[in-house]
Amino acid sequence: MTSNEIINNDPTTKSLTNPKFIFVTGGVVSSLGKGITAASLAAILEARGLKVTMTKMDPYINVDPGTMSPFQHGEVFVTEDGAETDLDLGYYERFLRHSKMSKTNNFTSGRIYQTVLNKERRGDYLGGTVQVIPHITDEIKHRIRASGQGYDIAIIEIGGTVGDIESLPFMEAVRQMKVELGHRNAMLMHLTLVPYISSAGETKTKPTQHSVKELRSIGLQPDILICRSEHPISEDNRRKIALFTNVEERAVVMCQDAQSIYQIPRTLYEQDLDDIICERFGLDVPEADLSDWDNVVDALLNADGEITVAIVGKYVELPDAYKSINEALLHAGIIYRKHINIDYVDAEALGDYSDEAVVERLSHVDAILVPGGFGERGTIGKMKAITYARTQQVPYLGICLGMQLAVIEYARNVLKLEANSSEFDRKTAEPIIGLITEWLDEKGELQIRSDDSDLGGTMRLGAQQAELVEDSKLRKIYGASTITERHRHRYEMNNRYIEPLESAGMKISGYSAKQHLVESVEIPEHPWFVAVQFHPEFTSAPRGGHPLFASFIKAAITQQEKQG
Template structure:
């Protein structure tokens, strides 16, 4: 039977519960245990797919086509375990499921209530697909005291009673703020947060205390005494140089040992931390540096491109260089004359245009594509970035001056359009332009075949790949021949030859556009080959500048 670790947060949000869960999962994995990490989100959206990136950061997509919280990206990057639809649930999805059951008559006329129906549904989610695991880590979103999270807190309280204290552990992530005027760390917020949690029936077993100054032994003992935990179970969590230093930092503070002790596991083998030692050695001792300009529309919030940023860092680790990411607002580029645009982009050793939705900033993205093409600067287009590369090529190298996409409105030259039918491994897929937003997208992992003599074939080292998608519009193959005459080669296609997946320019130093999101599969110990190759090209470019 799997053991459960429930992770809650108190005092304030953004304390890093997701990073903590990912790091603990990595530490348990380093000891040879099989782990899976799950996220409970209290908001009423069914999933984050229709939420603005400014509201909740990026939407992470799994192989099976789930749109999930960005914390699942941390889970995958730290453990290498592919996330699934069953690893993220929201209040909206829970209530949707319950209402559907009630409408079908599944409750046999009973009055449907939070207890037991909502809490039972949460427990079903927590325990689904766990037979082959040693540990299941469940992160509760939000902050203890939020009204939205109460059903989840109640559900995990019930679950401890049902499966036994020996199979459950509560970790509470809290804040110990430093008051500069007094020169002191204050433990009172943590005491109040634990009191709030215990009033809901949960006594935490371990406290992870976020603090910006080292936590003195006296304060550690004080927290333990007032919060009814062992002093060794009060784990300091100071800010780290890199998120990839966190697993080793928590290991030094004894987090994984305390977790195993709480479960009564005394025969665990020592963790193999060589993976994380190598990552930090590469991170702390780079042999060079490059600057990558990311021309996007959500650059005001870096969490909107969280996986993208991390994938660029991974590309740097693969090449032993430090990657400086320059976030550039595509909308501002729309009003810049060519000489001013060039002044902004000339210091870049590589230009990346990421995914996105909507027309805002699109002309700025197209201008940056043109700059990269004309100046022979390494270019990487992802999702909408690939589509903008195709429109730029149509306008400037294929003579289609009115080239555009139907995503932005009616056009006589739809280089990109909404596709409503295509073949997948599971059969014919159909979408309706009038359907729910999530339902109109191509979501999840899809295969692609690579041209034998293409750059991407050399990068991947294989003829067939599988990558994750999240988009509604596709490049129109009716323009295939005209675009290739302009120098843009379609080097990756869906197996049935209908959907363009990759374009590249053979006459360019490094120019690749992909319809999928390769950043979602990149990991620090296994950088995605496209990002590793892109940064390698940027390193070569830096030597020319």
């Protein structure tokens, strides 16, 4: 029985075979695109009928990325089960149709050491000396095996580059697993840079040779080399790389810079990378059909016009801080065959602009998006952008903090309240946003405290159900009365302000199913003004997009047509 017969393309069916593992490492420099390359390979293998999962192992000591600055680490991706993970897991989900990431698909050195030290404190090691080998490496191997259970193929990406001292325990664990699993069940794919020296007009293979030499010095021999380059790599250089790295020539795969990351599955497929893997693992599965990826690329590269969306945030210097939002907008553009031009607006700088200067800064955009975030910095500028969108009838999408600020802006400028969030002012007289308490008032409504007891609040994380109000724009967009979206926030809208807001023209369009907390707001009299407490960007994909972003971009197209 083949693997394809086992799963029969049913994502809910568990594989009957032990998983095969593909370990992915990188060399020379970071940011070569290990995550995108690994995800592209996963997409091809899935297209062959295999059930594929992916895991990211990060060498840093932080327990998870949840408390790390977006300037250093980029976006924090949130899984359905509420894990705060590396942004590469977003790539994994966007490239795979049938696999969702979870807490088991991302772990750090910090998480590993924390687990081992907790065991030591409990006496699990019976007083023995706790060491990197075997205790740390055993915990790593345990997590790798657990992440692959129920799948045909598990692709395991190791963050950082070969030679980093932080990643050595991961490398050693991989070395041990390759021996334990055997040649037919595990292989190593190494991503490396083949630089082009413009002054010499030559492509240099030496960095790749040294990168593989470093790998071999710790007992790892790559089975596949993915060679990243700005320029084409000649067949002579390909043969040279194969010769000096002891890698089969056909397993030296060229991956030149592409116009779109969604071209990478086709690039790898055309060099038979999936055939090499299936032969090695003894998998008898049909050929991959990548026509859906071809359609995505065609829509991207042959767009009919351009839409400009302003993202008003405080991390605009690093676009990776808004990676999932950027991709979700791109996916919506694919649906309508429009190129999405993102204008990153520094919210902190915009806060110092006069009203006239704000109009001048934003007058060219077709839509405005205010993303999530934490802290007060940049909120004045974000609210100025919201005021502009509301009063000038420009399509507006607020996400998480972008919803909370939309509510505050409306309360201040329409209701004329001195409204604020207790996140920014713990003594505010009008806490329209704050932390929920564990008790209800006499009307059965959740209340907000704005004193120091706020510190006891907990974050809503992961997938949660929301019930959409009948006749709301949001319900029409989703075409459903109940939806499930992912959350990552601590502060909520105060239910005491629902009635005055709705009396003034802002509609509450969604409530959480469990606690009846406000999930979304909209302005019916506005062409398109929707703000949500959840993060729809986390579930958008290039093949299908997301209904909320699709509706947002459609409104932007209408706005552009009105203007000219």
